[in-house]
Amino acid sequence: MIIVFKSDATEEQVQAVVGRITELGMSPHLSKGVARTLLGAIGDEKILTAHPVDAMPGVERVIPVLKPYKLASREFKKEDTTIDLGNGVIVGGQRFEIMAGPCAVESREQTLEIAEILHGFGVRILRGGAFKPRSSPYSFQGLGERGLKILAEARERTGMKVITEVMDADDAPMIAEHADILQIGARNMQNFSLLARLGKLQRPVMLKRGMSSTIQELLLAAEYILKEGNPHVMLCERGIKTFEPATRNTFDISAVPILKHESHLPVIADPSHATGIAYVIPPVALASMAAGADGIMVEVHNHPEKALCDGHQAVLPAPFAEMLVKLRVLAPSVGRTI
Ligand code: PEP
Numbered sequence: 001m002i003i004v005f006k007s008d009a010t011e012e013q014v015q016a017v018v019g020r021i022t023e024l025g026m027s028p029h030l031s032k033g034v035a036r037t038l039l040g041a042i043g044d045e046k047i048l049t050a051h052p053v054d055a056m057p058g059v060e061r062v063i064p065v066l067k068p069y070k071l072a073s074r075e076f077k078k079e080d081t082t083i084d085l086g087n088g089v090i091v092g093g094q095r096f097e098i099m100a101g102p103c104a105v106e107s108r109e110q111t112l113e114i115a116e117i118l119h120g121f122g123v124r125i126l127r128g129g130a131f132k133p134r135s136s137p138y139s140f141q142g143l144g145e146r147g148l149k150i151l152a153e154a155r156e157r158t159g160m161k162v163i164t165e166v167m168d169a170d171d172a173p174m175i176a177e178h179a180d181i182l183q184i185g186a187r188n189m190q191n192f193s194l195l196a197r198l199g200k201l202q203r204p205v206m207l208k209r210g211m212s213s214t215i216q217e218l219l220l221a222a223e224y225i226l227k228e229g230n231p232h233v234m235l236c237e238r239g240i241k242t243f244e245p246a247t248r249n250t251f252d253i254s255a256v257p258i259l260k261h262e263s264h265l266p267v268i269a270d271p272s273h274a275t276g277i278a279y280v281i282p283p284v285a286l287a288s289m290a291a292g293a294d295g296i297m298v299e300v301h302n303h304p305e306k307a308l309c310d311g312h313q314a315v316l317p318a319p320f321a322e323m324l325v326k327l328r329v330l331a332p333s334v335g336r337t338i
């Protein structure tokens with residue numbers, strides 16, 4: 001249920017309704033918009049038939065949410081969610097944000113070198129996995145905490161924000177100390193205990209779509225994080241498994257406008273894991289911007305032939321810079337800055 005308050009409702013009236021919702025065993029989620037305050041009441045909606053809160057002072061109306069996801073829905077929040085990472089880096093605003101970096105943090109030297117190059121290009125968010133979800137247990141698994149410290153050093157040196165993956169809920173608080181955005185990978189999209197743990201932290205989360213998950217399942221997974229009280233969630237389309245073997249996955253471009261329509265959460269596109277082919281990444285990145293994505297995540301490596309993970313799909317710095325030029329040309333025609 002969404003409880004819409006009158007525009008002149010007082011804070012006491014709002015708090016009285018929050019108290020009543022809690023008393024009835026539902027969980028209250030306040031959203032203070034520019035014009036209106038809304039309260040999402042999550043729980044058994046039938047209770048409200050016997051205990052009508054629309055009779056309480058300050059309440060204008062009560063609207064049932066028909067979608068299975070509530071807090072993630074546009075019904076709950078009309079305005080786009082923006083996630084402020086500090087120093088003017090805001091995901092979900094007018095500026096198209098670029099996250100770039102190697103698939104994995106391989107060494108201090110490699111990470112700092114790539115970070116310096118990307119920083120020089122104006123990239124503001126550095127990606128790099130310290131804990132890697134590899135298909136084979138014999139492949140490089142990441143440097144773990146040492147990798148996080150390298151990322152933190154790159155952040156210190158360049159001022160870039162850092163995004164890195166969390167695979168294990170127990171590692172989440174430690175990773176949150178080193179990273180600005182916690183990534184949940186495709187393989188963990190429905191790891192509900194991990195989602196709930198990140199929901200209890202206040203660090204922004206980027207939730208990647210599972211490779212065989214529907215758009216609705218992605219939004220329901222986001223709901224697990226939001227429900228625990230962390231509103232800073234962004235969604236990521238990273239391709240889905242189809243019968244087409246020409247690309248690593250199939251980039252579901254229509255997921256971008258559908259997610260923007262159904263949800264207020266920022267949407268990031270990952271053309272690297274979606275396509276798995278370096279030359280296909282720049283055109284798909286441009287298409288993502290045109291489709292309404294709020295940003296992209298791209299794997300970049302200066303020595304892809306030596307990369308310990310996903311070297312075949314890494315974009316070299318030069319074509320990456322060319323892609324940025326094209327994105328800058330496209331941006332104003334789709335109402336973006338970059
Ligand atoms: C990644 O971004 O490092 C990654 C492993 O991607 P995905 O979870 O989308 O496969």
Ligand code: MN
Pocket residue numbers: 103104273299309310
């Ligand atoms: Mn990768």
